[in-house]
């Protein structure tokens with residue numbers, strides 16, 4: 001009979017911070033040994049470099065630094081073995097996991113399955129490993145896998161055939177709204193196919209447009225989930241494996257997450273803002289607060305991420321700004337306790353149109369004048385960003401980014417776009433939930449009809465289909481890759497479908513210039529959906 005105790009480090013390992021990441025390995029290994037009595041600790045995929053390091057992997061000096069940090073860990077980790085991920089360079093580069101035990105790097109495993117789809121480009125950087133690896137610790141035979149390895153059947157099967165009774169998978173698996181369910185189903189399948197227990201440890205944190213959710217898992221050989229760690233929290237998790245019963249037992253895990261899917265998405269976006277601002281060393285954020293729902297939700301998210309003292313909201317009214325907008329923007333800013341300014345832009349707008357009058361003589365006002373208002377706001381917000389060192393959040397949502405309903409160099413100004421991958425209908429759902437917690441978003445803002453207030457009595461629905469309909473069409477087209485005919489066959493109006501699809505195609509140029517924002521759906525704009533700007537295909 002043999003039981004052994006190990007630890008899973010569900011933690012953030014920021015990209016490129018090689019020395020800090022190695023220090024975090026030392027600290028967590030000591031804590032796992034002393035507090036949890038663990039004889040092994042496993043860290044997430046590419047621990048030292050962070051994930052994904054992208055083209056840093058093409059710099060020899062970066063690869064050397066990763067190798068150096070890994071080697072320097074060996075003498076420091078005493079009384080506990082550690083599995084640490086890093087890019088291993090041997091002529092070619094491998095996505096590797098090494099076991100450090102008793103002062104030396106005992107072996108190194110190379111990831112066999114390299115993902116090269118959706119947000120992953122691993123074949124651009126890595127050569128695939130070809131060997132199964134099973135090792136013994138405290139009398140238990142453990143199979144070593146790295147992330148995508150478990151998404152294919154063979155690596156786990158080969159480890160089981162080589163005698164593994166427990167499989168340890170270290171991961172950097174990004175969040176999307178369906179991912180947790182997909183992973184669980186997959187892990188159950190691998191456990192039952194091979195009659196092995198599986199311990200799955202995942203990275204946490206925001207990295208540019210990716211969110212890593214943690215949500216580490218323990219799976220019994222019969223496919224039962226023995227434990228689920230909460231989403232988006234840094235945790236050191238203890239585990240006991242009993243080889244006489246082949247069961248895993250969580251030691252001291254926090255209660256399982258009971259949050260709804262929308263609450264988890266909200267928590268992910270909060271984490272994304274906090275990590276983007278913190279890891280890029282900004283003192284805070286600012287945003288234009290219009291009295292509409294997108295900026296109201298963005299403000300609530302920013303305050304939840306950073307605290308009220310690090311957030312500035314600016315109302316910039318014109319003659320088209322309604323009393324409701326002025327009242328509710330002020331009410332929300334006061335309720336949340338953020339720094340709040342009112343900067344009218346009427347004078348700036350008149351100066352612009354006055355300067356342009358000689359060139360525009362004889363031309364009727366049109367969208368040009370609407371865009372000037374949006375751009376005047378962008379100029380003021382960027383000036384405030386320059387002066388205060390606060391980063392500008394842009395407030396556009398996925399529905400708007402899809403159809404180009406935003407002004408280039410206007411409301412598209414900004415460094416990070418928290419709602420970039422959130423459809424407008426989901427903006428409503430998240431806002432209703434958040435308003436219900438403590439009134440962080442005024443109900444009057446949620447219930448009013450969406451309007452850009454760039455001319456009198458303007459409503460979004462004058463120029464766009466109702467958001468329920470728009471989002472349903474967009475989801476078929478973007479996430480589902482459906483054709484116009486498929487979407488029409490699903491019950492949508494022919495002319496509307498064709499108009500929406502046309503808008504998505506012709507607005508690629510705007511999306512290429514848009515700020516990054518956290519990915520929450522199964523197909524986000526950006527690295528995951530790369531369309532040509534110049535294209536004859538409609």
Ligand SMILES: Nc1ncnc2c1ncn2[C@@H]1O[C@H](COP(=O)(O)OP(=O)(O)OC[C@H]2O[C@@H]([n+]3cccc(C(=O)O)c3)[C@H](O)[C@@H]2O)[C@@H](O)[C@H]1O
Nearest residue numbers: 367371374400404405406407408411451452460506509533
């Ligand atoms: N293929 C292409 N490649 C590169 N650049 C291209 C281009 N096509 C146009 N352009 C350029 O882009 C310009 C047009 O883009 P842009 O200046 O942004 O202006 P545009 O797209 O014409 O207008 C902005 C749209 O956003 C809506 N809006 C604005 C502000 C807020 C909200 C809201 O409620 O959230 C909505 C507004 O109602 C309007 O539909 C053209 O004048 C041209 O310079």
Ligand SMILES: Nc1ncnc2c1ncn2[C@@H]1O[C@H](COP(=O)(O)OP(=O)(O)OP(=O)(O)O)[C@@H](O)[C@H]1O
Nearest residue numbers: 288289290292293294295314315316317395411452
């Ligand atoms: N009066 C205003 N004062 C401050 N910022 C504004 C104002 N009007 C627009 N903005 C900024 O421009 C963004 C886009 O605004 P707009 O109202 O045109 O569209 P929207 O998509 O309906 O957004 P929202 O729901 O926040 O109003 C807003 O989210 C806000 O950041």
Ligand SMILES: NC(=O)CC[C@H](N)C(=O)O
Nearest residue numbers: 115147148151172173174
């Ligand atoms: N880093 C990886 O190998 C991740 C790929 C995997 N399919 C996932 O999303 O979990």
